[in-house]
Amino acid sequence: xxxxxxxxxxxxxxxxxxxxxxxxxxxxxxxxxxxxxxxxxxxxxxxxxxxxxxxxxxxxxxxxxxxxxxxxxxxxxxxxxxxxxxxxxxxxxxxxxxxxxxxxxxxxxxxxxxxxxxxxxxxxxxxxxxxxxxxxxxxxxxxxxxxxxxxxxxxxxxxxxxxxxxxxxxxxxxxxxxxxxxxxxxxxxxxxxxxxxxxxxxxxxxxxxx
Amino acid sequence: xxxxxxxxxxxxxxxxxxxxxxxxxxxxxxxxxxxxxxxxxxxxxxxxxxxxxxxxxxxxxxxxxxxxxxxxxxxxxxxxxxxxxxxxxxxxxxxxxxxxxxxxxxxxxxxxxxxxxxxxxxxxxxxxxxxxxxxxxxxxxxxxxxxxxxxxxxxxxxxxxxxxxxxxxxxxxxxxxxxxxxxxxxxxxxxxxxxxxxxxxxxxxxxxxx
DNA sequence: TGCCAATGTTAACACCGTTAACTTAAGCAA
DNA sequence: TTGCTTAAGTTAACGGTGTTAACATTGGCA
Numbered sequence: 001x002x003x004x005x006x007x008x009x010x011x012x013x014x015x016x017x018x019x020x021x022x023x024x025x026x027x028x029x030x031x032x033x034x035x036x037x038x039x040x041x042x043x044x045x046x047x048x049x050x051x052x053x054x055x056x057x058x059x060x061x062x063x064x065x066x067x068x069x070x071x072x073x074x075x076x077x078x079x080x081x082x083x084x085x086x087x088x089x090x091x092x093x094x095x096x097x098x099x100x101x102x103x104x105x106x107x108x109x110x111x112x113x114x115x116x117x118x119x120x121x122x123x124x125x126x127x128x129x130x131x132x133x134x135x136x137x138x139x140x141x142x143x144x145x146x147x148x149x150x151x152x153x154x155x156x157x158x159x160x161x162x163x164x165x166x167x168x169x170x171x172x173x174x175x176x177x178x179x180x181x182x183x184x185x186x187x188x189x190x191x192x193x194x195x196x197x198x199x200x201x202x203x204x205x206x207x208x209x210x
Numbered sequence: 211x212x213x214x215x216x217x218x219x220x221x222x223x224x225x226x227x228x229x230x231x232x233x234x235x236x237x238x239x240x241x242x243x244x245x246x247x248x249x250x251x252x253x254x255x256x257x258x259x260x261x262x263x264x265x266x267x268x269x270x271x272x273x274x275x276x277x278x279x280x281x282x283x284x285x286x287x288x289x290x291x292x293x294x295x296x297x298x299x300x301x302x303x304x305x306x307x308x309x310x311x312x313x314x315x316x317x318x319x320x321x322x323x324x325x326x327x328x329x330x331x332x333x334x335x336x337x338x339x340x341x342x343x344x345x346x347x348x349x350x351x352x353x354x355x356x357x358x359x360x361x362x363x364x365x366x367x368x369x370x371x372x373x374x375x376x377x378x379x380x381x382x383x384x385x386x387x388x389x390x391x392x393x394x395x396x397x398x399x400x401x402x403x404x405x406x407x408x409x410x411x412x413x414x415x416x417x418x419x420x
Numbered sequence: 421t422g423c424c425a426a427t428g429t430t431a432a433c434a435c436c437g438t439t440a441a442c443t444t445a446a447g448c449a450a
Numbered sequence: 451t452t453g454c455t456t457a458a459g460t461t462a463a464c465g466g467t468g469t470t471a472a473c474a475t476t477g478g479c480a
Contacts, residue, residue, distance in 0.1 A: 104319055
């Protein structure tokens with residue numbers, strides 16, 4: 001495992017690290033295996049001893065991203081249900097804005113579709129699990145309406161995912177310039193947008209969910 | 211403008227159309243100018259007489275996508291504010307699910323970033339305008355809380371955008387297998403997720419938004 | 421000590437987007 | 451009708467890509 005001129009000795013880890021920093025700075029489309037190999041000082045095919053192909057390398061980076069995201073979500077204080085829900089939302093969007101290129105890689109869809117890299121899929125599930133647990137806990141404590149958990153998590157995830165992508169793509173102002181947007185959006189979901197909520201009008205309930 | 215063997219006579223439109231069908235079927239990453247030219251029966255550089263580069267061709271297709279999306283949103287019945295808002299949400303998500311590859315191109319972020327193709331940007335704005343108008347109309351009629359319009363549209367857009375991408379990427383079930391998801395998610399935003407909204411329990415209100 | 425497996429190498433294949441330099445032909449002016 | 455300008459094609463070429471095949475080196479274990 002010494003580093004002669006021939007056997008590099010640390011290629012896997014170094015390639016991983018170098019590729020990660022390229023993705024974070026310039027996005028996954030800036031990753032070229034040939035250029036990466038040249039930077040490290042190794043021939044391009046050498047990389048194939050450690051990664052099946054370009055996509056598998058990207059999958060490794062996305063896994064790292066999901067682990068980071070999960071850690072950020074786990075740091076949210078879970079004492080008060082409302083604060084926990086808003087905290088998760090803010091932490092989620094903050095991660096996406098801190099790591100826009102990584103977030104796009106994780107959820108790009110075009111590259112790294114579901115079902116191809118099992119470890120990637122399960123890393124994504126683990127991160128999502130934190131959000132789901134938070135919603136479940138809030139519902140169990142009676143803070144949320146007694147609706148299907150899947151509906152509530154789908155709504156929450158859609159909201160933060162959409163807000164994340166729209167801000168990092170520049171369609172909506174980022175937290176930097178509009179500090180209260182993410183919290184406002186999250187609160188709006190919790191409290192509802194309708195002016196005269198509930199009680200009256202069974203007319204709303206007779207047409208939706210089974 | 212006749213079609214001799216040399217001057218094709220209809221290249222621009224045919225390339226546009228062929229590329230569009232490739233994107234719809236296989237996604238924008240499947241677009242190769244050389245392959246496209248070969249399919250049409252023309253040399254690759256000929257395409258450059260009609261498109262500045264590959265990205266500009268993709269931008270044209272995305273513009274078409276935004277026009278289609280706008281048309282779908284304009285067909286939503288605007289009589290009842292609540293039905294209009296839910297209808298817009300459903301139409302938006304339905305479009306994304308009907309044209310997943312086109313939707314990803316329009317909102318991919320990696321390709322076609324904002325500020326590069328002005329016509330594309332304004333096509334996107336025009337589509338978004340329909341959503342914003344619907345929210346504004348509902349608020350003007352007193353159906354929605356008197357909050358900033360920008361906050362409400364940001365929330366609505368985030369929700370439908372997130373739901374669209376999560377479903378077309380397979381992270382959430384599509385309308386096909388869960389017909390009520392989109393309506394449920396939209397209703398949840400309108401009515402709020404909290405079990406005991408407003409009124410009682412100032413304990414919730416004393417710590418949140420300014 | 422000798423072999424094996426891991427981990428490198430170079431050469432090559434089949435693509436890709438894009439540009440330069442050249443050719444054809446359509447359309448308009450004298 | 452002739453001639454010129456210009457739009458719209460052509461081939462050749464540059465530099466890049468992911469990936470595979472065949473070969474070389476070397477670390478570590480029997």
